[in-house]
Amino acid sequence: xxxxTLSNIVKFYGKHQALHGINxxxxxxxxxxxxxxxxxxxxxxxxxxxxxxxxxGGEIAIGGRVVNDLPPRDRNISMVFQNYALYPHMTVRExxxxxxxxxxxxxxxxAKAADEAAGILGLEELMxxxxxxxxxxxxxxxAMGRAIVRHPDVFLxxxxxxxxxxxxxxxMRVEIKKLHQKVGNTIIxxxxxxxxxxxxxxxxxxxxxxxxxxxxxPLELFNTPVNTFVATFIGSPPMNLIxxxxxxxxxxxxxxxxxxxVPASAQGQVHNGQRVKFGFRADNLMPYGHAVEEEGERAxxxxxxxLTEPLGTETVLFTDLAGTEVQGKxxxxxxxxxxxxxxxxxxxxxxxxxDAATSDAIRG
Amino acid sequence: MTRRRLxxxxxxxxxxxxxxxxxxLIPLIFSLYSSFTPYKLTRPSTLxxxxxxxxxxxxxxxxxxxAAFGRTVLFLTIALNLEMLLxxxxxxxxxxxxxxxxxxxxxxxxPMMFSPILVxxxxxxxxxxxxxxxxxxxxxxxxxxxxxxxxxxxxxxFSIAFAEIWMSTSVFAILILAGLxxxxxxxxEAAKVDGCTPFQSFRHITLPFLMPFIYIAMTIRSxxxxxxxxxxxxxxxxxxxxxxxxLWTLMSRTGYVDARMGLANAMGYVSIILSVVFTIYFFxxxxxxxxxxxxxx
Ligand SMILES: Nc1ncnc2c1ncn2[C@@H]1O[C@H](COP(=O)(O)OP(=O)(O)O)[C@@H](O)[C@H]1O
Ligand SMILES: [Mg+2]
Numbered sequence: 001x002x003x004x005t006l007s008n009i010v011k012f013y014g015k016h017q018a019l020h021g022i023n024x025x026x027x028x029x030x031x032x033x034x035x036x037x038x039x040x041x042x043x044x045x046x047x048x049x050x051x052x053x054x055x056x057g058g059e060i061a062i063g064g065r066v067v068n069d070l071p072p073r074d075r076n077i078s079m080v081f082q083n084y085a086l087y088p089h090m091t092v093r094e095x096x097x098x099x100x101x102x103x104x105x106x107x108x109x110x111a112k113a114a115d116e117a118a119g120i121l122g123l124e125e126l127m128x129x130x131x132x133x134x135x136x137x138x139x140x141x142x143a144m145g146r147a148i149v150r151h152p153d154v155f156l157x158x159x160x161x162x163x164x165x166x167x168x169x170x171x172m173r174v175e176i177k178k179l180h181q182k183v184g185n186t187i188i189x190x191x192x193x194x195x196x197x198x199x200x201x202x203x204x205x206x207x208x209x210x211x212x213x214x215x216x217x218p219l220e221l222f223n224t225p226v227n228t229f230v231a232t233f234i235g236s237p238p239m240n241l242i243x244x245x246x247x248x249x250x251x252x253x254x255x256x257x258x259x260x261x262v263p264a265s266a267q268g269q270v271h272n273g274q275r276v277k278f279g280f281r282a283d284n285l286m287p288y289g290h291a292v293e294e295e296g297e298r299a300x301x302x303x304x305x306x307l308t309e310p311l312g313t314e315t316v317l318f319t320d321l322a323g324t325e326v327q328g329k330x331x332x333x334x335x336x337x338x339x340x341x342x343x344x345x346x347x348x349x350x351x352x353x354x355d356a357a358t359s360d361a362i363r364g
Numbered sequence: 365m366t367r368r369r370l371x372x373x374x375x376x377x378x379x380x381x382x383x384x385x386x387x388x389l390i391p392l393i394f395s396l397y398s399s400f401t402p403y404k405l406t407r408p409s410t411l412x413x414x415x416x417x418x419x420x421x422x423x424x425x426x427x428x429x430x431a432a433f434g435r436t437v438l439f440l441t442i443a444l445n446l447e448m449l450l451x452x453x454x455x456x457x458x459x460x461x462x463x464x465x466x467x468x469x470x471x472x473x474x475p476m477m478f479s480p481i482l483v484x485x486x487x488x489x490x491x492x493x494x495x496x497x498x499x500x501x502x503x504x505x506x507x508x509x510x511x512x513x514x515x516x517x518x519x520x521x522f523s524i525a526f527a528e529i530w531m532s533t534s535v536f537a538i539l540i541l542a543g544l545x546x547x548x549x550x551x552x553e554a555a556k557v558d559g560c561t562p563f564q565s566f567r568h569i570t571l572p573f574l575m576p577f578i579y580i581a582m583t584i585r586s587x588x589x590x591x592x593x594x595x596x597x598x599x600x601x602x603x604x605x606x607x608x609x610x611l612w613t614l615m616s617r618t619g620y621v622d623a624r625m626g627l628a629n630a631m632g633y634v635s636i637i638l639s640v641v642f643t644i645y646f647f648x649x650x651x652x653x654x655x656x657x658x659x660x661x
Contacts, residue, residue, distance in 0.1 A: 052553050073559040085550035089572045089657040098568070099558035132658040146558070 002063040002153035002186050003027050004049065010057035011044050011210075018044045019210045021058070026203075031180050031187045035197035036207035037233075042190040043082075045207075046156050049188060050079050063153055078147040079156040082163065084139045086131040092118075092142050093127040099150045117145040120179070137168045144176075148183065157189040161196065173199055194234050198222070206230055228359040231279055231352065237316060239279045240326035243356065246274040252353070254278065254322035260299060260346075266353040266362045275356035282316060284350045285328035287342040292331065297348045303328075305340050317342070395629045403626035405619075410626070419630035428606065429631060432614040436638065439521065439610060440589045443528050447585065448578060450529065451536025456566075458537070459544045469541070472534045480531065484598030487527035488514065491599070517607035520600050524608060527595050532588070536581045543577030544570070575653035579646050586642040590635070611635045 004026040011019035019041045026032050034042045047053040049060055051072035060067055067075050078099070087095050096114040105113075118124050121141045131139055140160060147155055157176075161169045177200055180187055191197055197204050198218045206213045206221060206229075214226045218234075225231035225239070232238040244252040249272065250262050260278060262270055270276065285301075286292065306325075307318035315333035318325060328344055330336065353362045399419055403411045423429050458468055475483070490497045491513035499510050513523045547570060555565045593612035596602060602613035611631070619628030 050557055052556065072556040073561065077557065079554070079557045081550055081554060083550055085548075085554040087551050087554070087569065088548075098555075102559045102564055102568075130658055146554075150558075 003061075004154060004186060004188065005061040006045070006049075006058065007061075008058040009045065009048065009055065009060065011041070011048065011053070012056045017210060019056075022210075022212060024205060024212070024215070026186060026188065029184050029186055031177075031189065031200060031202045032205060033189045033191060033197040033201035033203075034205045034207060035191055035194060035233075036213075038192050040207045041210040042192070042207055043158055046079075046158050046188060046190050049154075050077055050156050051075050076150075076153045077156055078150050078152040078154075079158065080140075080143045080147050080160045082159040084131070084143040084163075086139060086142055086146070088131050091128050091130055092123060092134070092145075095131070095142055096123075096145050096149050099146070103150075113149045114145075117149045120148065120182075121145045121175075136164055137172070140164060140172060144179070148179070151183075151185075153186065155185055155187045155189075157187065159191055160189075162191070162193070169196075176200065195236065198234065204234075206233065224361070224363065225352070226361050228277060228279070228354045231354070231361075235281060237282050237327045239281050239352070240285070240321075240324070241277045241279045241354070242322050242324045242326070244276050244278045244322075246270045246272055246276055248272055252276060252278050255324075256322045258322045260351070261297070261348060263348055263351045263353060265364055267364065269362045269364055270353065276362065277354040277356055277359075279352040279354060280346060280350065282327040282329045284347040285321075285326065285344050287317070287328070287330055287344050290330040290332055290334070291345060294347065296350075299346045299348055301344045301346060302341055303344050305336055305342060306338055308336050308338065319344075395632065398626050399630035399633055401626045403624075403629075405623040405625050415626075419627050420634070422627065423630055423634055428609070429614065429634075431606070432609045432611050433635065433638070435521070435609065436590065436592070436611045436635075439525060439528075439592065440586060440642070443525050443532075443589055444582060444585055446525075447529050447533045447536050448582065450533045451538075451581070452540055452574070452578070454533065454537040455540035455544055458541055469538070472537050474534075475531045476534050478531065480594040481598055483527055483531045484595040487523060487530070487595075488599045491523045514600055515604055520604075520608045524596055524599055527599065528589065528592065531595070532585060535585060536578070539577050539581040540574055543574045547573045572653070573657055576650055576657070579650035579653055583643055583646040583650065586646060587639055590639045590642065611638070 004024075006022050006024040009019055009022040011017070022041075022045060024032075034045060036042055044053060048055050049062070051067065051070060055068050062075055062077070087098060090098065093111075093114055096117050097110040100110040100113055114127075115124075118127060121144055123138070123141055123145055126134060126138060126142075131142065134142065140163075143160065160176075161172050164172060173196060176189075189196075189200060197206075201218055203215060204218055204221050205215050208229060214221055214230050216224075221230055221234045225234065228239075228241060232241070242254055244254045244260075246262065247253045247259070249270065250267060251259050252262055253259050283292075301321065303319040303321060305317050305319050309316040309318075310333060313331070313333075315330045315336065317328045317330055317336065319328060320326070336342070354360060355362055398411060400416060401411055401413055402415050402418070454472065458465060458472065461468055478486075489495070493499055493510050493512050493515065496513065498513060502509055502511070512519060514520050551569050552565055555569045560568065591612055592610055593616065596608060596610055596613050597616075600608045602609040602617065606614075615628045615631045615635070618631065619625050
């Protein structure tokens with residue numbers, strides 16, 4: 001069983017504090033994704049788990065064993081690096097077998113393990129090439145192969161797809177997920193791309209400035225963001241946020257004389273005069289005739305479309321609501337010209353309210 | 365009325381051609397020609413007497429020449445390998461230093477800044493059997509000996525090699541240090557994760573990356589050592605009784621002391637083979653090492 005536990009992990013680079021007390025319990029076989037804007041400390045966290053970076057404070061345990069003072073070789077982890085970090089002087093075969101050779105496994109077994117990994121990742125044809133003779137995608141596969149030959153307790157991935165083009169990225173994302181389903185090891189995966197996080201993770205850990213902001217399943221983060229940062233980071237397009245003031249106990253006054261009721265989830269949690277941000281996702285603002293049929297309290301709005309982004313199955317519509325640019329969606333799209341006025345419905349039950357001062361979600 | 369004019373490119377290159385001819389080509393042809401004559405500096409007319417391959421035949425059967433040749437190869441092999449190992453060690457240590465590394469790098473290069481003649485005099489004093497530093501130190505430590513550092517054949521070779529290594533290890537250290545700076549960090553980290561001990565990382569990752577730098581240093585130094593002259597000349601003069609005779613001390617003795625320039629030039633051409641062989645050998649190794657780490661092309 002290989003749980004990974006981080007207890008109050010702190011990291012200083014000189015005087016600069018990169019991590020401020022990270023607490024995280026990862027269970028055996030779980031696929032956890034650390035996501036956040038660049039510079040938030042994801043790689044640092046991962047490299048500390050790998051043993052490539054000193055731990056300034058706190059404790060890391062892998063499989064119940066505290067590893068703070070163990071070198072990487074005693075942690076039984078394997079890592080896929082952002083730049084692949086292949087051994088340029090070795091062939092693909094030697095790259096794959098290197099860790100086993102170091103472990104003093106006999107040559108026949110090494111060859112077998114390398115061939116097996118090559119089979120899983122479709123590298124059979126490339127075994128005798130050097131990394132310089134491979135494309136980015138192929139290098140990425142070799143890096144993955146090198147990680148899986150050893151059957152480690154934990155896989156660590158540091159932005160393994162960020163150097164690939166969009167199409168290959170999508171393809172490799174699927175491969176990684178399949179790989180996880182096949183081998184079932186614990187995986188800790190770092191990315192700055194929320195789509196990768198959403199699609200891959202059993203659980204997402206969203207970080208910012210060396211802190212964990214929210215931990216949860218992809219749907220938890222999507223549906224119940226704890227603050228405006230999570231709301232705008234997770235989901236594409238990001239959640240629309242409009243400034244407003246609570247008036248009475250059940251109305252939010254937006255600019256331009258527009259008002260909306262306080263969503264059911266936040267009722268009783270707001271007070272008169274409180275400055276808030278009213279938030280909703282593009283999926284909740286749809287023009288009639290091109291919307292999901294659903295029950296619930298709704299507001300009807302006549303809005304002028306300023307810009308369209310056709311995506312095929314849906315079109316993202318840009319419009320202005322209460323002086324703020326917001327995005328809505330049109331299903332089964334028809335061509336829309338900028339300037340066209342459409343009648344939208346906003347599903348009020350699914351809206352969010354955040355405190356304007358703290359940015360925290362207001363939810364019962 | 366047109367006159368044929370030399371093409372412009374030729375006119376432009378002419379100064380360079382003249383200079384190269386004067387300083388390289390003519391001496392080369394002259395020395396090659398004179399190696400087929402019994403040319404003696406004291407009797408210029410001998411320059412016009414053709415003796416064919418007489419000088420070469422004489423050299424090939426000359427035990428003294430082959431002794432010097434063998435000694436040079438041995439000296440070169442030992443000095444180069446020790447310099448490489450010491451230079452590697454120094455470079456690895458300096459690479460670990462985080463504070464004051466620049467100063468340290470400058471200090472490493474100090475020995476290179478001295479003239480070999482001065483280094484020779486310095487070590488001649490250090491190894492002197494009466495007043496030398498080494499023997500005095502040994503004596504004050506209670507060993508009642510006066511080792512004949514520059515007189516005994518083996519000890520004299522050791523002393524010369526010591527001086528040579530002292531002076532030139534920094535060439536290796538600096539070039540290897542440059543190699544260490546150029547090593548990508550990623551594969552080293554990957555090796556750590558793949559289970560390497562620090563020594564295994566060095567053996568499997570660092571060393572292959574350093575090999576091209578080591579071979580470059582080897583090539584430069586093999587040419588340097590193959591023409592070792594100044595230090596030997598100052599410290600022992602090739603003696604006593606030719607026990608430290610290297611190719612160049614032998615050649616200069618033959619050419620300038622015995623004034624037999626024709627013979628000396630023939631020796632020169634035979635010993636060039638040595639440098640050519642070493643250069644080709646190290647360049648092969650260099651190319652192979654570069655190909656290994658994917659630097660070819
Ligand atoms: N070796 C280092 N020395 C000093 N500061 C560093 C070093 N590595 C990372 N940092 C700093 O630590 C913070 C977190 O970095 P990192 O973990 O690489 O971020 P991420 O991977 O999330 O983009 C950043 O502010 C970065 O500048
Ligand atoms: Mg990073």
